[in-house]
Amino acid sequence: MTNPSLDAYQQVFGMAGLANRAGGYNGLGIQLQLQLQYDLSFYFNNVPPVKIMGQKAPSTADPSVLPVLGNWDLVWGPALVEEENNNVPTGVADNALYVVKCDAVAFPGGPTLPAYVVAVAATNPSSLYDWETEDFAVSEVVNWTTYNPSDPTTSPYNGTDPYISKGTATGVGILLGLKSPDFAASPNTTLQQFLAGLNPEPGTAIIFCGHSLAGALSPTLALYLKENKNLNAFGVTLVYPxxxxxxxxxxxxxxFNSKFPPLPPGWEEQKGTYQSWNTMHWNDLDVVPHAWTISELEKIATIYGQATSNMTPYILQTLQKMAIDDSSKSGASYTRIQNQSLPGQLQTTIKTPPATLQDYMLQLAVQHVAMYNGIPAAGPNPxxxxxxxxxxxxxxxxxxxxxxxxxxxESEMIIKIINQIIEWILSHYTLVEKENATQNIEADK
Structure with missing residues (x-):
């Protein structure tokens, strides 16, 4: 078979996006699990059949996929969890991941190797659990040197040891605790158990990937497994967040940077801005990767220009102040892992500068998802x-x-994002009222 049109970086990024598919649905956990598995059967070989959907044998990837993505087999999962808020199921997929394998991946600037990809799902915009428990839980930190995934206890920042946010610690613990269901690939095993049972060919690569929330979880998961010696059987370990x-x-x-250099020894550096391993790639007009470094958070209220209506600038400035306050509370100075910015472009089909919070959120959604994946032509829009x-x-x-x-x-997704942010504002109600009072005093002066 000829090489796929996407290079190895693009293939891995595409598979990270596929992990997010369950975020586009509502349902019970078991239903969402089956839906994700059914969706993956379009892209990968050997996905176990979803019998309720009439499948009777393991899948063969659709012919439209192979020339683009290449020839990959599902080997573990997918595994998915529906959490509970106050003992009430969320009705959405809160975290998910799966593992695929290809017998021959041509690495740009490097050799052709067998490779496994561990794809971790992003924030589900419909999941308040994701937002509150993983994304926004940064005011407390967990000492990495004593980190226990099953009990991510917070502790005061000592200024010496490595620390991760409570949200990241919680998310990685959830991923490590997931089991592949008995109707999925490599059933009834955790990711660690699955990796322990592998006997890969010499030189085999393993790659961890994920977007958004998973852009934080995937490198942390990879580092945990590496330090825990779960990846020793692989010749090359890479991350593409x-x-x-x-x-x-x-x-x-x-x-992280010391354990995961941008290129394995002997591999050649590539020219594309997206073409580096163990590097967090981010659109410079995407709000999400501006968190949680304070100097970057200070840009988010006006990242798309100064909002034009009276209320929207206030809301955005308040959100920015709350984010900075949460980032600062623990005393730890949040810092990006090695990273590469990508040049975004504002989409003029959305009102810019934003007049309303919805304008801002529409631009945010485009910059956070579509600008990485590409936008097909639609009507007069190229x-x-x-x-x-x-x-x-x-x-x-x-x-x-x-x-x-x-x-x-997509419209419902945008509304859900706005509602989640409103929920976050309400959870910080005292701070909002304090900021409102301060602005009123300044206005009176």
């Missing part, structure tokens, strides 16, 4: 090539839904 917030502070970032993928991966002509599952539209 995108659009991620900072998982931890400066000592942790330096630790095609926009993405910062990593030229255009989105092929999709089925018709999306079939597992009984009990409903799809979430």
């Amino acid at each position: 995108t659009a991620g917030p900072t998982p931890g502070e400066a000592v942790f970032a330096n630790l 095609q926009v090539n993405g910062l990593i993928l030229p255009q989105p991966l092929p999709k089925p002509d018709v999306v079939n839904l597992v009984p009990g599952v409903t799809a979430v539209t």
